[in-house]
Structures are given as C-alpha cells and as structure tokens.
Amino acid sequence: MSTPESIPHLPVIIVGGGQAGLSMSACLQQRGINHLVLEKHSALHVWRTRRWDNFCLVTPNWQCALPGHPYDGPEPHGFMKKDEINAWLDAFRRKVNPPLREGVTVHRVTPRPDGGFHVSTSDGEWTADQVVVASGGYHLPIVPRMAERLPAGIVQLHSEQYRNAGALPPGAVLVVGSGQSGAQIAEDLHLAGRTVHLAVGDAPRCARFYRGRDVVDWLADMGYYDMPVTAHPLREGVRDNTNHYVTGRDGGRDIDLRRFALEGMQLYGLMQDYRDGQLRFAPGLRDALDNADRIYNGINAAIDKHIADRGIAAPPPSVYEPVWQPDAECAELDPVAAGITSIIWCIGFSPDFRWVDAPVFNGRGDPVHVRGVAQQAGLYFLGLPWLHTWGSGRFSGIARDAGFLAERIAARQSQPQDERVLSC
Structure with a gap:
C-alpha cells in the first residue's frame, strides 16, 4: 500500500x-x-x-x-x-x-x-x-425498466447510440421523447423517409428566426444569456427545465411537430407503460403541443416588446397558429402490429x-x-x-x-x- x-x-x-x-x-x-x-x-x-x-x-x-x-x-x-x-x-x-x-x-x-x-x-x-x-x-443513459418487457425482436437504442436511419432495420421507428435530441432524431428519420411514431413529452419549443434575425441573436441583445441563475424567475429550478427544441439543420429552421403530423408522423402523449402487448400513452398530447406553442409565442412576444421599447426597425410581428390538431388521442399501440422494429429512447441522462x-x-x-x-x-x-x-x-x-x-x-x-x- x-x-x-x-x-x-x-x-x-x-x-x-x-x-x-x-x-x-x-x-x-x-x-x-x-x-x-x-x-x-x-x-x-x-x-x-x-x-x-x-x-x-x-x-x-x-x-x-x-x-x-x-x-x-x-x-x-x-x-x-x-x-x-x-x-x-x-x-x-x-x-x-x-x-x-x-x-x-x-x-x-x-x-x-x-x-x-x-x-x-x-x-x-x-x-x-x-x-x-x-x-x-x-452520465447514465435513461432507459425505463418497461423496456425489458418489450418484444425481443425490436431493436432498442438510446439517443447516444443512434447514428442514422440506414443503420436501423427496415420498418417503422418509435422515438420516445421530444426534447432537443428526440425532436431532431425524429426529424432525421422523417426526412429519410422512415415511418416515425413519436411519444411527445413536455419539452418547449422556440422559433429559429423571428422578425428578421435568429432568435438567439435577439435573446443575446436582451441579456438573457448573461442572466445568472439567481436572477431567473425559477431560480435553481431552471436547471430541471427541458431545452427548447429547434434545429440548425440546413441553415436553421423551426421544428414543428404539428407539421410533421400533417406529413404522416404519428404523435402520441407521454409514454407510460407496456403491458399485454400494448404501449400505453398518457392523454396529454394536445396539452403538450399547446404548451410548446404557448412558450414559442411567449418568447416572440418578449422580442416584440424589446423591439418596441427600443424603436428597432424590424419586419412585423406574427403569432404562430396551429397547423394541425389531434382529432383523438391514441392511448394504446401494438408495436408489432404497427410494424415498429426500432425504438430510440430520447429521455436524457442522469x-x-x-x-x-x-x-x-x-x-x-x-x-x-x-x-x-x-x-x-x-x-x-x-x-x-x-x-x-x-x-x-x-x-x-x-x-x-x-x-x-x-x-x-x-x-x-x-x-x-x-x-x-x-x-x-
């Protein structure tokens, strides 16, 4: 010794x-x-x-x-x-x-x-x-224990293991989680022509560009990125917040899950369980989409106020209006019958x-x-x-x-x- x-x-x-x-x-x-x-x-x-x-x-x-x-x-x-x-x-x-x-x-x-x-x-x-x-x-990829009960033939990956759509077996893909990684991976699969099912969480979203500039540029001018945690309305609670989903892909754009739904992506509420051959989802999809849009519009409204207060010349303001609404929420899904061959867990790390x-x-x-x-x-x-x-x-x-x-x-x-x- x-x-x-x-x-x-x-x-x-x-x-x-x-x-x-x-x-x-x-x-x-x-x-x-x-x-x-x-x-x-x-x-x-x-x-x-x-x-x-x-x-x-x-x-x-x-x-x-x-x-x-x-x-x-x-x-x-x-x-x-x-x-x-x-x-x-x-x-x-x-x-x-x-x-x-x-x-x-x-x-x-x-x-x-x-x-x-x-x-x-x-x-x-x-x-x-x-x-x-x-x-x-x-540090530790989060995968729920219910994953152990899913059919053995379904390939399961955590977001850190995903590389591209071509590396997955043929068939539909279920993405669990709609934070930054989940939303972007769902988009990556969608653009590759894969059938995508997305279990949506409570992640907020923001615009990529608004009133002629990147939203990040506006927020920087407004001092948001210099705000210490002690001055944030949530104080240390902000550390638990999920990041807003948006993308820089192809020069940058919004990620609008409603538009994905119009294009064929299947959206569900928060995944809760798997039993009796069925994936089970909480009935909260409409609320999750509405809340994400509320935050999106709220950020833009704060930018509007900044522009007005300082008399900045900029294109006119706008408010996002939903392009799609779920007619009814699907509470259950048989992954085998839906042709799902892969699941990507995008629910973070601990x-x-x-x-x-x-x-x-x-x-x-x-x-x-x-x-x-x-x-x-x-x-x-x-x-x-x-x-x-x-x-x-x-x-x-x-x-x-x-x-x-x-x-x-x-x-x-x-x-x-x-x-x-x-x-x-």
Missing part, C-alpha cells in the same frame, strides 16, 4: 477532459497553476461518440467561444455540423495542450483531514490541494457523482454549489447546465465559468496551509 509520502501531489486535479476540463486547464495555465487533467475515455470523446451523423449545433456559431478559442470561420450565423465541431474542438485541444492522462478512471475523490483531497484512480493514487469536477452532468465522497449533494444526487463552488473547501464543479448562466453547459458560457473558478483556485492556492484547513 502506498504511504502518504510516496503518493504524488498536485496543486489541482481536473476530472474530465471535455470542453469544460480543457477550458479549466487553459485558465489555470494562464495563471501558472500546476495541474493534471484525468479523462476516463479520450479527450472530447462525447462529441465523437454521442452524436448522430447529421448532428449540428442548435445555437449559431458565434456563440462558440472557449477560452482563447472563438469561432473564426466563415459562417458566424451558421450552425457547425458534427465534423466541423470536432475539428474546432481538436484545434482547441492543440492550442491548450493540457497536461492530460487519458484512459484513467477516477474511482474516488475523498477530502483529507488535513486539507486537500485524496484521488484514487485506475492508474494510481494522487493527492491534490483542490479538485475540479468537470465531467458534466450527463448524473452519477457517486465517486465524489464529499457531503455536497442534495437528495437527488445533484451537487449543491454557488457558481460552481461547493461547500467543501477546494472542491468545484464546472460544465453543468445553468451552473451560473444558460450557457454554463454550452460553448458560450464555459470560458466565463472557468475563469471565475480559476480566480477562486488561485486565491485559495495563495493561502497558507493552516488557513486553508481552518477555512474548511
């Missing part, structure tokens, strides 16, 4: 080699703070392994601004596709050139009685004065921070923090949705969050050891 004297020590260990971990490394390098990035797989692997072939950004390229690495391509108002995103991220990695160990699983991070942390990994033991958890919040052995989590297992700073002194979180602002889990806000944490880390690093322990 290793003795404390033989265990290598570092001022800072960063767990996670995605865009958050590399951003943290860039900010620490700027301040001359020695550190190490530990990555379970390979750096930035999520963008290569969890995205389908036709994936593209849903926010315009100009919002991509990692530390010292803004988007500088020819289409600031375009939407990078999967290969372009990976090329941009690879360039960021080369620019940062982080002190990185790939293929290293962190088994446990434990606070030490005398201050700092013990970090146990698949590649040995370390101690560190401070630890940044930059592994994101999307966090898994069990390896962080510190009293900083709420009853659901989510970290409790203030702008990424946990109550356990020297422990930080980065890259989580609404860590500080809407952009915290995206390319647009990580640089600001990483810079803030780097300042906190530098300030703590400059404290004498006895003061660090007392501050715990």
Whole structure:
C-alpha cells in the first residue's frame, strides 16, 4: 500500500477532459497553476461518440467561444455540423495542450483531514490541494425498466447510440421523447423517409428566426444569456427545465411537430407503460403541443416588446397558429402490429457523482454549489447546465465559468496551509 509520502501531489486535479476540463486547464495555465487533467475515455470523446451523423449545433456559431478559442470561420450565423465541431474542438485541444492522462478512471475523490483531497484512480493514487469536477452532468443513459418487457425482436437504442436511419432495420421507428435530441432524431428519420411514431413529452419549443434575425441573436441583445441563475424567475429550478427544441439543420429552421403530423408522423402523449402487448400513452398530447406553442409565442412576444421599447426597425410581428390538431388521442399501440422494429429512447441522462465522497449533494444526487463552488473547501464543479448562466453547459458560457473558478483556485492556492484547513 502506498504511504502518504510516496503518493504524488498536485496543486489541482481536473476530472474530465471535455470542453469544460480543457477550458479549466487553459485558465489555470494562464495563471501558472500546476495541474493534471484525468479523462476516463479520450479527450472530447462525447462529441465523437454521442452524436448522430447529421448532428449540428442548435445555437449559431458565434456563440462558440472557449477560452482563447472563438469561432473564426466563415459562417458566424451558421450552425457547425458534427465534423466541423470536432475539428474546432481538436484545434482547441492543440492550442491548450493540457497536461492530460487519458484512459484513467477516477474511482474516488475523498477530502483529507488535513486539507486537500485524496484521488484514487485506475492508474494510481494522487493527492491534490483542490479538485475540479468537470465531467458534466450527463452520465447514465435513461432507459425505463418497461423496456425489458418489450418484444425481443425490436431493436432498442438510446439517443447516444443512434447514428442514422440506414443503420436501423427496415420498418417503422418509435422515438420516445421530444426534447432537443428526440425532436431532431425524429426529424432525421422523417426526412429519410422512415415511418416515425413519436411519444411527445413536455419539452418547449422556440422559433429559429423571428422578425428578421435568429432568435438567439435577439435573446443575446436582451441579456438573457448573461442572466445568472439567481436572477431567473425559477431560480435553481431552471436547471430541471427541458431545452427548447429547434434545429440548425440546413441553415436553421423551426421544428414543428404539428407539421410533421400533417406529413404522416404519428404523435402520441407521454409514454407510460407496456403491458399485454400494448404501449400505453398518457392523454396529454394536445396539452403538450399547446404548451410548446404557448412558450414559442411567449418568447416572440418578449422580442416584440424589446423591439418596441427600443424603436428597432424590424419586419412585423406574427403569432404562430396551429397547423394541425389531434382529432383523438391514441392511448394504446401494438408495436408489432404497427410494424415498429426500432425504438430510440430520447429521455436524457442522469448524473452519477457517486465517486465524489464529499457531503455536497442534495437528495437527488445533484451537487449543491454557488457558481460552481461547493461547500467543501477546494472542491468545484464546472460544465453543468445553468451552473451560473444558460450557457454554463454550452460553448458560450464555459470560458466565463472557468475563469471565475480559476480566480477562486488561485486565491485559495495563495493561502497558507493552516488557513486553508481552518477555512474548511
């Protein structure tokens, strides 16, 4: 067994080699703070392994601004596709050139009685004065237990495993969930000519373009992306919100599930169960579609007010009117009789921070923090949705969050050891 004297020590260990971990490394390098990035797989692997072939950004390229690495391509108002995103991220990695160990699983991070942390990994033991958890919040794919009872002949995938329509067996496809991934995958299959059944959830939607500009541009001018979680009407509850569905595909457009229905896509309410050979759905499709449209029109109305208040010249306002309504909701569906040969579960991921052995989590297992700073002194979180602002889990806000944490880390690093322990 290793003795404390033989265990290598570092001022800072960063767990996670995605865009958050590399951003943290860039900010620490700027301040001359020695550190190490530990990555379970390979750096930035999520963008290569969890995205389908036709994936593209849903926010315009100009919002991509990692530390010292803004988007500088020819289409600031375009939407990078999967290969372009990976090329941009690879360039960021080369620019940062982080002190990185790939293929290293962190088994446990434990606070030490005398201050700092013990970090146990698949590649040995370390101690560190401070630890940044930059592994994101999307760890365990969510698939309901009822999936175990579905007919064995139906291929089941989680959204992270979907690549393209041609990789699925012939036949109809059921997509479960209408958040960003579900809506875009349903569209991808629909455009490929597949028969698509979509179980709709409570996800909101927004316009792609409104009154002559991308809605993101308007919201940026209105200060939405600078709003801290503490100023949001929902406060920390906003972290539980489902993202609005929209797409950047083919230059960007709305995703209108009602229009898909007119074109043959079959829509259902929230999937509840499978028994006696029948998929069962909650009778809430009409309400879900109406609520998504209400939010769509509400965002546009806020833009209208912004335009009016500032006297901005813009095309006239408009209100979305439904192009389709369900005549009656289908409560049951026999997947075999409907010819469904594939199911894609698009109901998200759950966090898994069990390896962080510190009293900083709420009853659901989510970290409790203030702008990424946990109550356990020297422990930080980065890259989580609404860590500080809407952009915290995206390319647009990580640089600001990483810079803030780097300042906190530098300030703590400059404290004498006895003061660090007392501050715990």
